Amino acid sequence: xxxxxATLADADAIWSIVGPILRxxxxxxxxxxxxxxxxxxxxxxxxxxVFVAEAQGLVIGTYxxxxxxxxxxxxxxxxxxxxxxxxxxxxxxxxxxxHSLGHAAARGFRAMQFNCVVSTNERAVKLWRHLGFDIVxxxxxxxxxxxxxxxxxxxxxxxx
Amino acid sequence: xxxxxATLADADAIWSIVGPILRxxxxxxxxxxxxxxxxxxxxxxxxxxVFVAEAQGLVIGTYxxxxxxxxxxxxxxxxxxxxxxxxxxxxxxxxxxxHSLGHAAARGFRAMQFNCVVSTNERAVKLWRHLGFDIVxxxxxxxxxxxxxxxxxxxxxxxx
Numbered sequence: 001x002x003x004x005x006a007t008l009a010d011a012d013a014i015w016s017i018v019g020p021i022l023r024x025x026x027x028x029x030x031x032x033x034x035x036x037x038x039x040x041x042x043x044x045x046x047x048x049x050v051f052v053a054e055a056q057g058l059v060i061g062t063y064x065x066x067x068x069x070x071x072x073x074x075x076x077x078x079x080x081x082x083x084x085x086x087x088x089x090x091x092x093x094x095x096x097x098x099h100s101l102g103h104a105a106a107r108g109f110r111a112m113q114f115n116c117v118v119s120t121n122e123r124a125v126k127l128w129r130h131l132g133f134d135i136v137x138x139x140x141x142x143x144x145x146x147x148x149x150x151x152x153x154x155x156x157x158x159x160x
Numbered sequence: 161x162x163x164x165x166a167t168l169a170d171a172d173a174i175w176s177i178v179g180p181i182l183r184x185x186x187x188x189x190x191x192x193x194x195x196x197x198x199x200x201x202x203x204x205x206x207x208x209x210v211f212v213a214e215a216q217g218l219v220i221g222t223y224x225x226x227x228x229x230x231x232x233x234x235x236x237x238x239x240x241x242x243x244x245x246x247x248x249x250x251x252x253x254x255x256x257x258x259h260s261l262g263h264a265a266a267r268g269f270r271a272m273q274f275n276c277v278v279s280t281n282e283r284a285v286k287l288w289r290h291l292g293f294d295i296v297x298x299x300x301x302x303x304x305x306x307x308x309x310x311x312x313x314x315x316x317x318x319x320x
Contacts, residue, residue, distance in 0.1 A: 069303075072303045137298070140317065159300075
């Protein structure tokens with residue numbers, strides 16, 4: 001698996017990953033009905049540095065990195081990661097997160113923070129903990145899960 | 161004191177409040193060097209519903225209300241409040257926060273969340289607690305205060 005900067009030529013591959021995850025609405029606080037254009041405008045927004053994970057010439061994951069806040073908060077990075085459904089369980093998210101931690105540190109960020117980890121996304125919570133993130137906040141019922149109803153979200157953080 | 165929806169005619173008054181608070185850089189994770197245009201584009205952004213507090217015909221405070229997240233997180237409101245420096249201590253923030261809680265509930269939001277309360281902003285923390293907010297997260301050293309250096313930020317939350 002290699003991880004490289006995304007280009008506009010990756011747009012179709014990125015949408016093929018982002019689209020189903022948005023539609024499911026179980027892990028990201030983003031509109032389930034976003035069009036391809038809406039989703040790509042967000043994922044590839046000018047504030048995001050975007051990467052893709054590639055194996056055998058296929059894009060199997062993508063992530064973005066941005067500053068979590070501006071001004072006095074600009075030293076903390078934030079990322080969003082998505083893995084292609086048929087590549088889940090192959091270490092793609094782990095590889096992307098490790099890559100992002102290194103890249104964020106190289107860019108001078110001092111920490112990384114996830115603002116809205118859905119507590120029922122157990123795979124993600126376990127993975128982030130394994131990669132050194134602490135749960136530093138729990139927001140009661142901050143996410144409306146399409147199946148489970150209102151569930152907590154977590155703020156997760158690690159220093160770089 | 162009355163609280164009403166802001167209009168474009170309030171732009172000068174809003175900038176006279178927002179500008180010095182941005183320049184000080186002690187309470188908001190926003191760029192200290194933003195121009196009037198940058199600041200007003202943010203404060204009056206299409207996603208923000210903006211109000212002003214007025215007394216004797218003078219605007220002495222302003223706040224915005226928005227959804228804190230999209231999609232499954234769109235039932236939680238978020239606000240930012242700023243009081244004119246020479247009106248601090250007169251209950252302006254209290255009045256604006258109470259107004260925002262009522263307005264958010266009327267709009268159907270189920271909770272309100274502040275993502276980045278600077279822990280050294282003791283007046284604000286005390287006020288939000290008094291108004292029913294709980295500290296549900298503490299992010300270590302997430303804000304670089306121009307005088308105090310890296311300080312914690314708080315996530316504060318209350319149901320509506």
